Amino acid sequence: RRAAVLSATLDALADLADIRGSAGEGDELRRAAAAISGLTPAEAAALERRASRDRAGTEPGFSPHALARLHEVALGGHDLALIAARAGIPTLLRRLLELEVASSAEALALVRQFGVVTLPDLQLALDEGRLKQVGEKTLEQRLRPAAAALDMEVRRLTLGRATDLTEAALGAVARCCPAVDLLTAAGDVRRFEALVSSVVIVGRASDPASAIEALSAMPAVDDVRHRAPRRALVLMQQVEVDIRIAAPDDYGTVLFNATGSRAHLRAVHERRHQRPRLSPGEEALYAHAGLPFIPPELREGSGEVEAAAAGSLPVLLQREHIRGDLHMHTVYSDGADTLEAMVAECALIGYEYIAITDHSERAGAARTLSRGDVERQRDDIAAVRERYPRMTILHGVEVDIMPDGRLDFEDAVLETLDIVLASLHDPAHQDAKRLTARCIRAIRHPLVTVITHPANRLVGRRPGYALDFDAVYAAAVETGTALEVDGAPSHLDLDGEHARRAAAAGVTLTVDSDCHRFRALHRQMAFGIGTARRGWVEPGHVLNTRPIAEVQAFIAAKRRRLA
Numbered sequence: 001r002r003a004a005v006l007s008a009t010l011d012a013l014a015d016l017a018d019i020r021g022s023a024g025e026g027d028e029l030r031r032a033a034a035a036i037s038g039l040t041p042a043e044a045a046a047l048e049r050r051a052s053r054d055r056a057g058t059e060p061g062f063s064p065h066a067l068a069r070l071h072e073v074a075l076g077g078h079d080l081a082l083i084a085a086r087a088g089i090p091t092l093l094r095r096l097l098e099l100e101v102a103s104s105a106e107a108l109a110l111v112r113q114f115g116v117v118t119l120p121d122l123q124l125a126l127d128e129g130r131l132k133q134v135g136e137k138t139l140e141q142r143l144r145p146a147a148a149a150l151d152m153e154v155r156r157l158t159l160g161r162a163t164d165l166t167e168a169a170l171g172a173v174a175r176c177c178p179a180v181d182l183l184t185a186a187g188d189v190r191r192f193e194a195l196v197s198s199v200v201i202v203g204r205a206s207d208p209a210s211a212i213e214a215l216s217a218m219p220a221v222d223d224v225r226h227r228a229p230r231r232a233l234v235l236m237q238q239v240e241v242d243i244r245i246a247a248p249d250d251y252g253t254v255l256f257n258a259t260g261s262r263a264h265l266r267a268v269h270e271r272r273h274q275r276p277r278l279s280p281g282e283e284a285l286y287a288h289a290g291l292p293f294i295p296p297e298l299r300e301g302s303g304e305v306e307a308a309a310a311g312s313l314p315v316l317l318q319r320e321h322i323r324g325d326l327h328m329h330t331v332y333s334d335g336a337d338t339l340e341a342m343v344a345e346c347a348l349i350g351y352e353y354i355a356i357t358d359h360s361e362r363a364g365a366a367r368t369l370s371r372g373d374v375e376r377q378r379d380d381i382a383a384v385r386e387r388y389p390r391m392t393i394l395h396g397v398e399v400d401i402m403p404d405g406r407l408d409f410e411d412a413v414l415e416t417l418d419i420v421l422a423s424l425h426d427p428a429h430q431d432a433k434r435l436t437a438r439c440i441r442a443i444r445h446p447l448v449t450v451i452t453h454p455a456n457r458l459v460g461r462r463p464g465y466a467l468d469f470d471a472v473y474a475a476a477v478e479t480g481t482a483l484e485v486d487g488a489p490s491h492l493d494l495d496g497e498h499a500r501r502a503a504a505a506g507v508t509l510t511v512d513s514d515c516h517r518f519r520a521l522h523r524q525m526a527f528g529i530g531t532a533r534r535g536w537v538e539p540g541h542v543l544n545t546r547p548i549a550e551v552q553a554f555i556a557a558k559r560r561r562l563a
Helices: 002-020 025-037 041-053 064-076 078-086 091-098 104-114 119-127 139-153 159-176 208-216 248-259 262-272 282-288 304-309 339-349 371-387 432-443 469-479 496-504 518-534 548-562
Strands: 181-185 199-204 223-228 231-236 239-246 353-359 392-400 419-423 482-486 509-512
Touching: 002 025, 002 041, 002 064, 002 078, 002 104, 002 223, 025 064, 041 064, 064 078, 078 091, 091 104, 091 119, 091 139, 104 119, 119 139, 119 262, 159 181, 159 199, 159 208, 159 231, 159 239, 159 518, 199 248, 208 223, 208 231, 208 239, 239 248, 248 262, 248 282, 262 282, 262 304, 339 353, 339 371, 339 518, 353 371, 353 419, 371 392, 432 469, 469 482, 469 496, 482 518, 496 509, 496 518, 509 518
Parallel strands: 199 239, 353 392, 392 419, 482 509
Antiparallel strands: 181 199, 223 231, 231 239
């Protein structure tokens, strides 16, 4: 019995070593397990006693790896040795073992036979019905409820944090593995999901195995939890990063599958009537399904495949369409940088116009723009305009919509500004009906040009207000008021779904950075554009794709019509 237990423990440790991709260790442990299985109880007990004293002993037929594991088992016990080894494998597989949903041998089979290393892998395998029957109960029957439960456990990252990590991983691979090219973000980051469940990057190399070996040794990698000839799951900044290196002939297939979403993959696979064949680029893969290329932001299973088949995909908003940024903050309110610094960066970006829109007096920000500061800021903007004559700088404000629907600043102040943004920051314990009425009252105000981040959600912390959005859209169209797609990673609001509905209703949108520091101006505009693209937004839907004369005419038209 003692020998059998020790042998089974080493077999399980071998499975875990193979999951990690530790070269040769699994085979060495299995040979040791086979040798131990033939020992008598007394011989097994003696072996454990010797192993507990010296991990580097010279037991015949035992490799250094096997002796090290025997030492750990003898000192800490079988359970502790297995727990310690499980801590070094991918989170999905560790949790399946901890929950006793799968054995170590089944976990290894998931990796080797089905390529399941992460939760998205498992979800896709379940979607596609690829899991075979094992024993009396199929893997699918055991894993489907487990996958749903584990999905609730996932620590999702905001798009901003995930993008930081993705860029760090891309930079590390580029520096350490020059043979890898076409490096790109995949997964949720490539689709601009507000909350990211897994960080995935894909690259191309003529020798993927050598590239994987090199990147597994990168200084930025804290641990390697799985390594295969074309894939590594590594720990960076305490987050698992899924790195896939494709050969040139299947780069498109790998990138397509790594990008998702699951619903989109299913819809495309159904049109192909087979598993993906090798495709060097995504365009070829879509062509095989009889489709044009579908941009990543649309790949949500929300009608994009049908639209592509019908030739009616939108011509999406792109970075080069944006002429200006109409929402940003300086040290006059809670911004980190001066007016001059923000303007200088916007000039480098190449904007034709911007709006300086600090928070009004009663906003909940750490610092706000007082009524008395408006004149001083106007003078500062006038001075900066002289130094940047090629860029139009609008003097604006982000004014709070108060609990009774009035605006924080009086009309006499707002009339002196070039543009007025209004925000519903404070819910004031009001229900959706009252919040909607407040929002619409601000929309109907003749001096309000844009309602910023209308739902006022905080990504990962607070859902947006449950406004009557159809009523908000109708009021915006009726009055000629724009609604914003906000690029701050804490907002990303309107989100893709609401932006799509708003554009379909005829609402004019703005896509802005809502930036509080000059270094993030370009990045947060990119987040705003990506979010708008998720909403099928086209350039014609967006106010700040138009020349400054048309923007000023839009502002004047509302003031004239409703004055």
